[in-house]
Amino acid sequence: MTGADVPFLPRGVRTHFDAVRKVDVLLGPERVLVLDQVGTAVLGRLDGVASLDQISADLSAVYNAPVDVIAPDVIAFVEDLRDKGMVHVHPH
Amino acid sequence: MSIRIDPPMAMLAELTHRCPLACPYCSNPTELLAKETELSTDAWADIFQQAAKLGVLQLHLSGGEPASRRDLVELVAAAREAGLYTNLITSGIGLNERRLRALDEAGLDHVQLSLQGVTAAMADRIGGYKGGFDRKMHVAEIIADIGFPLTLNAVMHRENLDDLPATIDMALRLGARRIEIACVQFQGWALVNRAVLQPSREQVDAAKKTVARAIETLKGRLVIDFVPPDYYSDFPKACMNGWGSTGLNITPNGTVLPCHAAETIPHLQFENVAKRELSDIWYDGAAFNAYRGTDWLPELCQGCDRRDIDFGGCRCQAMAVLGDASAPDPVCRKSPGRAALDALLNEEVQAVDAPEFVFRR
Ligand code: SF4
Numbered sequence: 001m002t003g004a005d006v007p008f009l010p011r012g013v014r015t016h017f018d019a020v021r022k023v024d025v026l027l028g029p030e031r032v033l034v035l036d037q038v039g040t041a042v043l044g045r046l047d048g049v050a051s052l053d054q055i056s057a058d059l060s061a062v063y064n065a066p067v068d069v070i071a072p073d074v075i076a077f078v079e080d081l082r083d084k085g086m087v088h089v090h091p092h
Numbered sequence: 093m094s095i096r097i098d099p100p101m102a103m104l105a106e107l108t109h110r111c112p113l114a115c116p117y118c119s120n121p122t123e124l125l126a127k128e129t130e131l132s133t134d135a136w137a138d139i140f141q142q143a144a145k146l147g148v149l150q151l152h153l154s155g156g157e158p159a160s161r162r163d164l165v166e167l168v169a170a171a172r173e174a175g176l177y178t179n180l181i182t183s184g185i186g187l188n189e190r191r192l193r194a195l196d197e198a199g200l201d202h203v204q205l206s207l208q209g210v211t212a213a214m215a216d217r218i219g220g221y222k223g224g225f226d227r228k229m230h231v232a233e234i235i236a237d238i239g240f241p242l243t244l245n246a247v248m249h250r251e252n253l254d255d256l257p258a259t260i261d262m263a264l265r266l267g268a269r270r271i272e273i274a275c276v277q278f279q280g281w282a283l284v285n286r287a288v289l290q291p292s293r294e295q296v297d298a299a300k301k302t303v304a305r306a307i308e309t310l311k312g313r314l315v316i317d318f319v320p321p322d323y324y325s326d327f328p329k330a331c332m333n334g335w336g337s338t339g340l341n342i343t344p345n346g347t348v349l350p351c352h353a354a355e356t357i358p359h360l361q362f363e364n365v366a367k368r369e370l371s372d373i374w375y376d377g378a379a380f381n382a383y384r385g386t387d388w389l390p391e392l393c394q395g396c397d398r399r400d401i402d403f404g405g406c407r408c409q410a411m412a413v414l415g416d417a418s419a420p421d422p423v424c425r426k427s428p429g430r431a432a433l434d435a436l437l438n439e440e441v442q443a444v445d446a447p448e449f450v451f452r453r
Pocket of ligand 1: 327328392393394396397398399400402403404405420421424425426427
């Protein structure tokens with residue numbers, strides 16, 4: 001995937017606050033992924049409009065971290081979810 | 093003994109044992125529960141609430157055929173209201189456009205459609221239901237039209253394992269996001285037909301290659317989960333991810349089980365949600381604690397580096413093959429029970445004429 005890709009959570013995949021374990025999770029077909037703070041922040045920005053570059057820039061501003069440090073992690077995280085079928089990408 | 097008991101993540105709700113199909117590999121018990129003993133809509137709704145409070149995140153509505161329950165739509169609505177991710181495991185028979193649209197309204201998250209074969213001839217023979225395949229294909233079209241995420245659930249065995257490439261193609265054609273290629277596990281009715289269902293080693297090797305190739309080429313398009321037939325493995329699977337660790341199962345009459353087949357273990361006592369809170373059964377029930385953790389494991393497993401990976405494997409398989417539920421899973425190459433499994437395998441796979449199926453009627 002590249003920074004220009006525009007990912008989104010497809011139908012059947014959603015974030016959920018697990019009130020018993022007190023963590024955010026991503027729920028999808030046969031899968032539960034526990035999210036850390038960064039994961040929650042990234043997924044909260046997958047609106048099907050913003051590109052990964054835009055999301056990285058936004059996170060870089062919010063967390064006050066250099067964008068070239070953040071961007072590769074964001075892409076790797078989203079790409080892994082794409083391979084698991086939990087993120088879809090709009091065709092260019 | 094001090095094991096930390098985590099809350100469960102997943103619950104399988106067997107809404108009914110009724111089913112229009114008669115698959116020879118049905119994993120339900122050989123004695124089915126009658127309709128009169130089934131839980132009411134309200135009883136299930138209460139269980140869903142209890143499960144969510146206990147920590148269950150994912151609910152699988154199964155059967156039998158869950159669509160045989162007239163209140164399926166209400167049950168899905170109740171599950172969603174409880175906050176559960178709701179998956180319907182169905183053959184498609186009993187669903188039509190009106191019902192599927194109502195399930196959509198009720199918030200159903202995901203559909204898992206079982207596939208008995210890639211041609212009408214094969215599928216209807218295996219399911220024992222004429223016209224079933226055409227109806228299933230029609231249901232699949234409606235599922236795609238509504239946009240439900242779909243998993244195709246293909247149960248593979250000797251008769252259809254060679255159709256694996258066509259099975260994967262079908263998943264793509266139906267717009268499935270995921271395919272679960274599960275080789276028959278020998279529980280329940282499937283045990284009766286083990287000799288007919290057991291694939292050969294050559295078939296299994298070819299299937300593994302097909303799967304590996306497909307995972308590569310279909311990455312990002314189709315998620316492929318493959319469950320190989322475990323008689324050909326060297327080590328057991330972590331059955332249920334460890335007994336009483338992650339999941340639980342409710343039978344049509346409200347009996348709470350640590351796994352789908354646990355009732356095959358005769359000395360265990362199971363409790364019913366009508367008599368006790370689900371959380372008490374999970375944390376404190378004798379059946380759940382019987383094989384929880386690793387303290388109970390035999391010496392062989394205690395000294396093994398896979399102890400915390402497979403937890404000694406499947407209790408029901410040890411029971412079925414060895415008559416001893418606390419033995420290491422006979423799939424394990426290190427275990428004395430393996431000889432019994434190999435003997436079965438030899439006898440069955442070498443039978444020149446496979447015996448006929450005994451259909452579930
Ligand atoms: S000895 Fe026990 S723990 Fe080790 S692989 Fe065999 S069944 Fe698993």
